[in-house]
Structures are given as structure tokens and as C-alpha cells.
Amino acid sequence: MFDLIGALSASSKIGLALFLLFLLMAVFAEAVAPYDPWLRFSPFMPPGFAHLLGTNDLGNDILSELIFGSRVSLIVGFGAAIMATVIGTVVGLLAGYFRGLTDELLMGLTDVFLMIPQIPLIIVLAAFLRPSFWMTALLMGCLWWTSTARVVRSRALQVREMSYVESAASLGFSRAHIIFTDVLPNVLHVIMPKFLLAIASALIAEASISFLGLGDLTMKSWGMMINFAFTRGGFINGYWWWYLPPGLCVTLFVLSVILMGSNLEDREEVVQVAQ
Amino acid sequence: MPLAAKKAARYAVAFFLIISLNFAIPRAMPGDPLTNLLGEDVDAAGSTIVELREKMGLDQPLHLQYLCYWRNILCLDLGYSYHLHSPVSSAILSRIRWTLLLSVPSLILGAAIGTFFGALAGWKRREAVGKLETALVLTVFCTPPYFLSLLALYVLSFYLGLFPLKGFYSSGSWLDIAHHFMLPVLVMTLFSASRNYMIMRGSVIQEKASLYAAYARAKGLYGNQILFRHIFKNALLPIITLLALDFGFILSGALFIEIVFSMNGMGNLIYDALLSRDYPVLQGSFLIITVMVIAANLLADLLYSRVDPRVRWQ
Numbered sequence: 001m002f003d004l005i006g007a008l009s010a011s012s013k014i015g016l017a018l019f020l021l022f023l024l025m026a027v028f029a030e031a032v033a034p035y036d037p038w039l040r041f042s043p044f045m046p047p048g049f050a051h052l053l054g055t056n057d058l059g060n061d062i063l064s065e066l067i068f069g070s071r072v073s074l075i076v077g078f079g080a081a082i083m084a085t086v087i088g089t090v091v092g093l094l095a096g097y098f099r100g101l102t103d104e105l106l107m108g109l110t111d112v113f114l115m116i117p118q119i120p121l122i123i124v125l126a127a128f129l130r131p132s133f134w135m136t137a138l139l140m141g142c143l144w145w146t147s148t149a150r151v152v153r154s155r156a157l158q159v160r161e162m163s164y165v166e167s168a169a170s171l172g173f174s175r176a177h178i179i180f181t182d183v184l185p186n187v188l189h190v191i192m193p194k195f196l197l198a199i200a201s202a203l204i205a206e207a208s209i210s211f212l213g214l215g216d217l218t219m220k221s222w223g224m225m226i227n228f229a230f231t232r233g234g235f236i237n238g239y240w241w242w243y244l245p246p247g248l249c250v251t252l253f254v255l256s257v258i259l260m261g262s263n264l265e266d267r268e269e270v271v272q273v274a275q
Numbered sequence: 276m277p278l279a280a281k282k283a284a285r286y287a288v289a290f291f292l293i294i295s296l297n298f299a300i301p302r303a304m305p306g307d308p309l310t311n312l313l314g315e316d317v318d319a320a321g322s323t324i325v326e327l328r329e330k331m332g333l334d335q336p337l338h339l340q341y342l343c344y345w346r347n348i349l350c351l352d353l354g355y356s357y358h359l360h361s362p363v364s365s366a367i368l369s370r371i372r373w374t375l376l377l378s379v380p381s382l383i384l385g386a387a388i389g390t391f392f393g394a395l396a397g398w399k400r401r402e403a404v405g406k407l408e409t410a411l412v413l414t415v416f417c418t419p420p421y422f423l424s425l426l427a428l429y430v431l432s433f434y435l436g437l438f439p440l441k442g443f444y445s446s447g448s449w450l451d452i453a454h455h456f457m458l459p460v461l462v463m464t465l466f467s468a469s470r471n472y473m474i475m476r477g478s479v480i481q482e483k484a485s486l487y488a489a490y491a492r493a494k495g496l497y498g499n500q501i502l503f504r505h506i507f508k509n510a511l512l513p514i515i516t517l518l519a520l521d522f523g524f525i526l527s528g529a530l531f532i533e534i535v536f537s538m539n540g541m542g543n544l545i546y547d548a549l550l551s552r553d554y555p556v557l558q559g560s561f562l563i564i565t566v567m568v569i570a571a572n573l574l575a576d577l578l579y580s581r582v583d584p585r586v587r588w589q
Contacts, residue, residue: 011410104281108284108285108288111285111289112285112288112289112292114572115286115289115293115568115569115572116289116293116565116568117523117524117527117561117564117565117568119527120527120560120561120564120565121561123545123549123557124300124557124558124561125300127549127552127554127557128300128301128304128305128311128554129304129305200417204417204419207419207422208419208420208421208531211419211421211531212534212546212549213549213550214549223419226421226422226425230425235425235428235429235433238429238433238434243425247418247419247422247425247426250418250419250422251414251417251418251419251422254417254418255413255414255417258413258416258417259413
């Protein structure tokens with residue numbers, strides 16, 4: 001484990017550290033946050049000792065909002081990414097392993113999905129549905145599997161020709177067994193960077209949709225916090241402690257994920273060169 | 276050519292499916308389809324509702340509605356916005372030129388700047404200054420566009436008073452319009468440049484390892500000559516795709532920037548439609564964006580096969 005971390009580049013270590021920090025913050029929100037995010041104090045307090053990041057228009061403690069917000073934002077990010085990855089992997093594996101007509105159909109479907117303008121579609125659907133944050137994650141997951149499907153397919157096309165797949169087939173294992181125990185483990189390393197990228201784009205998309213006022217009003221995500229600050233005069237009055245922290249959190253979290261992913265891609269290059 | 280036929284079929288299917296999706300959304304969503312088609316601030320009662328229902332064709336069976344819908348689209352009739360009191364198509368047309376004025380210069384500038392510096396960064400990736408530059412660009416790349424716009428607006432316009440706070444113009448002279456455009460164009464250029472930069476950097480790093488680069492070095496060419504005479508052209512290929520796709524999002528890409536800077540382009544049209552639940556405008560815009568994106572994909576495919584012979588002969 002420590003060897004693995006040691007092999008990371010410096011930027012990836014920073015990314016990993018940041019990522020773990022956010023993850024811990026989200027998991028242990030109750031323990032870390034000084035107050036309940038819905039508790040009301042006097043409004044518009046600038047940062048001070050009692051409230052490290054001040055309070056908003058309703059008197060909610062912004063640091064606590066930020067910490068609990070990380071939970072909402074990360075759930076949307078991870079939820080969408082997990083869904084997109086699972087769909088993409090299954091589609092890619094099936095297309096790559098079976099080839100022929102299955103491949104044609106599935107890749108045709110992928111091409112069609114790739115052409116749908118995703119953010120505008122999510123905006124239109126969200127306008128009609130007024131979705132909960134689960135819905136938002138689900139929608140994004142249903143749209144973002146295409147690039148994963150493509151890389152998994154091209155890797156699966158290579159893996160299926162390997163001799164261990166052939167020997168498994170000649171031993172009489174079922175196709176499902178071969179796909180999931182022989183092919184899948186060998187495509188995992190191309191899935192990881194895509195998974196991280198999906199988390200990052202889901203988080204930005206959630207923040208953007210919330211900014212448009214289409215977010216889940218019962219949940220305080222980072223995007224919703226910025227939206228509230230924008231629509232309730234936080235910008236005009238210069239209450240920087242209201243909108244700056246959530247925006248920085250989005251940026252930092254996305255950055256941490258991208259930094260981790262960049263190292264995986266570098267290693268990928270190395271692996272390819274070594275072959 | 277079977278590949279071209281296959282591609283054409285995929286485009287046709289995509290086009291057909293997405294247009295059909297646009298038909299299905301207002302009818303499948305919860306609530307009254309009439310409200311979903313007209314927008315939520317249409318307040319009609321009794322006989323007017325029956326009349327409107329008839330006028331929209333909602334009393335007819337679905338397959339007839341569907342045919343009628345296609346006929347309207349082929350006649351470029353996108354419906355009527357009761358909120359704006361104008362046909363959707365003319366509402367969109369009147370906004371498009373402002374959006375183009377904002378996004379076309381930004382995308383061109385962004386592509387030029389991003390490609391140039393990205394190529395240099397990929398070429399000299401181990402230098403400390405280059406690393407700092409890449410880190411900065413990466414940070415911009417990871418920021419939600421509206422957040423950076425808000426910061427720029429707050430610091431440069433509100434706090435320092437260097438730029439106007441909102442809109443396209445106040446007096447209408449060219450100088451005034453340019454002054455209003457400067458900051459939004461700057462922010463959008465920054466984002467476009469950051470995307471191009473990251474892609475170009477990665478592309479150059481990949482190309483750098485190829486044999487023809489080593490050969491150019493062996494021939495005795497200097498660093499920058501190898502980069503700009505040999506590697507640059509090949510590394511540019513992914514940028515072509517990105518540019519073509521950017522063209523597809525030329526109307527909707529400025530959405531958030533327009534909202535933050537209160538500019539009356541397509542983006543704000545969509546935002547206002549969202550706030551007032553003006554569904555016809557929302558759907559009409561979505562349709563236009565979709566057609567643009569499909570066209571852009573087609574363009575990317577065509578350009579790519581023209582420029583890269585390896586793709587053409589596959």
C-alpha cells in the first residue's frame with residue numbers, strides 16, 4: 001500500500017490527500033461540523049471566532065453548511081459516476097467480447113448517446129421534473145457512460161484474444177463467467193480514470209444545475225449554497241464568506257480528482273510503452 | 276463506402292431519436308400536457324382551454340400529433356411562446372447574434388492561445404515555470420464557469436470599477452459595446468483556452484515520443500523547430516474535434532456567462548424560460564442546440580477524415 005503511494009507523482013499525492021480530506025469531511029460531517037446547518041443565529045455575521053466562516057441570510061453557520069454540503073455534493077458525484085461506470089462497462093464488455101452484430105448495435109447506441117447535448121437535456125428534464133438530488137445523479141449516470149463504454153470495448157477487444165481467455169473457453173466456462181472473471185479484471189485499469197473524470201463532471205454539473213435554480217431545495221449542496229448567495233444578494237453586498245468557500249470547495253474537489261486521474265493516465269502510458 | 280454509410284445511418288438515427296424525444300418530453304412528464312406545452316403562466320379557463328387544446332392538436336390521437344409535430348419542425352415552426360407573446364423561432368433568432376458576438380471571438384482566441392501555450396507546455400513539461408503554468412490552467416479548467424465569472428464580475432467590475440456591470444451596451448456606440456463585451460469575452464476565452472491547452476499539452480507529450488520526432492532531432496533541428504514544423508501539425512488533430520464540438524455548443528456554451536453578466540443572448544433566453552417555466556422556448560432552444568450539436572459532430576467526422584489520411588483509409 002505504501003509502495004503504491006510512493007510510486008505516485010507529487011501532484012497525484014496532493015490530489016489524493018485533498019480527496020481523502022473531502023471524503024473524511026463528508027463521512028464524519030456530524031463530528032466535524034460545529035453546528036447543525038439548519039440552526040439559525042443572527043444573519044450576515046462576518047467570519048469570527050464563534051462562526052469561523054460567518055453566517056448567511058438565514059443565520060445558518062456557513063462552515064457547517066459547507067461540511068454537510070460536501071456530503072450532498074459527493075453523493076451526487078459518486079452516484080452519477082458509479083452508474084455511468086457500471087452501464088459503460090457492461091456495454092463495452094458485451095460489445096467487445098461478442099463483436100459482430102452486438103458490437104454494431106451497442107456502439108451505434110453509444111454514438112447516438114454521445115450526440116445528445118447532455119447539459120441542455122438535463123436542464124430541460126429538470127425544468128419539467130424538479131428533481132431530487134437522487135434524480136439528478138440518476139439522469140447524469142444515464143447519459144455519461146459513453147466514453148467508458150468506448151475505452152472498455154477497445155480494451156476488451158484486445159483482452160478477448162489473450163490465451164488465458166481462450167483456455168478458459170476451452171475448459172468449458174460459460175461466457176458470463178469468462179466476461180466477468182477473466183475479461184473484466186483486465187479492463188479495470190482503463191475504467192478508473194474514466195470513473196474519476198465522471199465524478200468531476202458530475203460535481204460541476206450538479207453545481208451548475210443548482211445555480212440555475214433547478215437543484216434540490218431540501219438539500220444544501222455546494223452548488224445550492226452559491227445559488228442562494230447569488231439570488232439572495234450575497235454578491236451584491238460583498239458577503240464573500242458566503243459564496244467564496246463553496247465555490248472553492250467545488251474547484252478544489254474537482255482538481256483533486258483530476259490530479260489523481262492524471263497519474264493513472266501517466267501510468268497507463270508507461271504500461272503501454274512497456275508492452 | 277460502408278463506413279460512411281454506417282456513419283450516415285447513425286447520424287440519421289440520432290437526429291430522429293432526439294427530435295422524437297423532444298416530442299415525448301412534454302407529453303410524458305407529470306402534469307397536464309397542455310401546461311407542459313404552453314408554459315406555466317398561461318392562465319386559461321373553461322372554453323379557452325378546450326379551444327387551445329384543439330389548436331395544439333392535443334385532442335387528436337398521438338400518432339397524428341406526432342406527424343403534425345414533424346411537419347411543424349420541417350416548416351421551422353417551433354411553436355408560440357405565450358410568455359413572450361411571440362413565435363419561439365423569432366425570439367431565438369433575435370437573440371442569436373448577440374450570443375455569436377460573444378462566443379465566436381472567445382472560441383477563436385481561446386483556441387489560438389490554448390493551442391500555442393499548450394504545445395509549448397507539452398514540449399517542455401519538466402520545467403518549473405511550465406509546471407506552475409499548467410497548475411494554474413488546470414485550476415481554471417476545474418472551476419465551474421459561472422463561479423469564475425462571478426468572481427471576475429465582483430472583483431473587476433464591482434470592486435475596481437474597470438468594466439460595466441451588466442448588459443451588452445448602454446449608449447450603443449461601438450466603443451461602448453466593446454467595453455461591455457471585454458470581460459465576458461475574457462472569461463470565456465480563458466475557459467476555452469484552458470480546454471485547448473490541456474488537450475494540446477497531452478497530445479504533444481504523446482507525439483513527442485514518436486520516431487519522426489527523434490528523426491528530426493537526429494537531422495539536427497532545434498527544439499522549437501521540431502515542435503512547430505513537425506509535431507504541431509500532428510498534435511493538432513484532437514483540437515480539430517474539440518473545435519468542431521465547440522461549434523456545436525456555440526449557442527449554449529455561453530449560457531452561464533451570459534446569465535452572470537446579464538447579457539440578453541440565447542443563454543439568458545433559456546434562463547428566463549426556466550424561471551418562468553416557459554416550456555415552448557425551452558424546447559425550441561433545446562431543439563436548435565441539438566441540431567447544432569449533431570451538425571458539429573458530422574463536421575468533426577468529415578474534417579477529421581480530410582485531415583488525417585490514416586482515418587480515411589480505415
